[in-house]
Amino acid sequence: MAKRSFTEDTWRTDPWFRSLCKALASCKSVDEVADFLRDVGTLSELKAWSERFEVAKQIAAGKTYRAITEKTGASTTTVTRVASYLDGGGGYKRALAASHHHATPHPRGEAGARR
Numbered sequence: 639m640a641k642r643s644f645t646e647d648t649w650r651t652d653p654w655f656r657s658l659c660k661a662l663a664s665c666k667s668v669d670e671v672a673d674f675l676r677d678v679g680t681l682s683e684l685k686a687w688s689e690r691f692e693v694a695k696q697i698a699a700g701k702t703y704r705a706i707t708e709k710t711g712a713s714t715t716t717v718t719r720v721a722s723y724l725d726g727g728g729g730y731k732r733a734l735a736a737s738h739h740h741a742t743p744h745p746r747g748e749a750g751a752r753r
Contacts, residue, residue, distance in 0.1 A: 693720045694730040695737075 642654065649655060658678070665671040675684060689712050696706040703717045712720075724730045 690716065690720050691730075691733070693717050694724050694734060697721050697724055698730075698734050 642652070644652060644655070661674060662671065665674055675687075679687070689710055692710050693706055693712050693716060696709065697717070697720060701709075703714060703721075706712065706717050707714055720730070
């Protein structure tokens with residue numbers, strides 16, 4: 639079988655990718671999502687995805703690229719790439735809005751939860 643190819647024009651409609659998205663959407667809790675992601679991703683992939691989302695949170699909070707690279711260990715290339723997607727497609731923005739809306743209060747109050 640020939641290797642499947644994802645392009646900027648076709649990735650969203652690829653049936654295998656759509657199936658993956660439906661599987662993620664069917665998860666009913668953070669733990670179910672975590673279990674599913676662990677099954678489909680390596681620890682290195684999970685770390686990279688987590689790092690990118692943290693970078694997106696830091697960019698949205700107005701941190702400088704230098705501060706983000708120092709805090710997260712992400713390369714400036716990664717920070718720049720995340721920033722370009724944060725300004726574009728909307729996936730990061732929706733996820734950040736949802737995670738902010740559903741944030742669990744920190745035991746020391748809201749200020750302690752942020753830093």
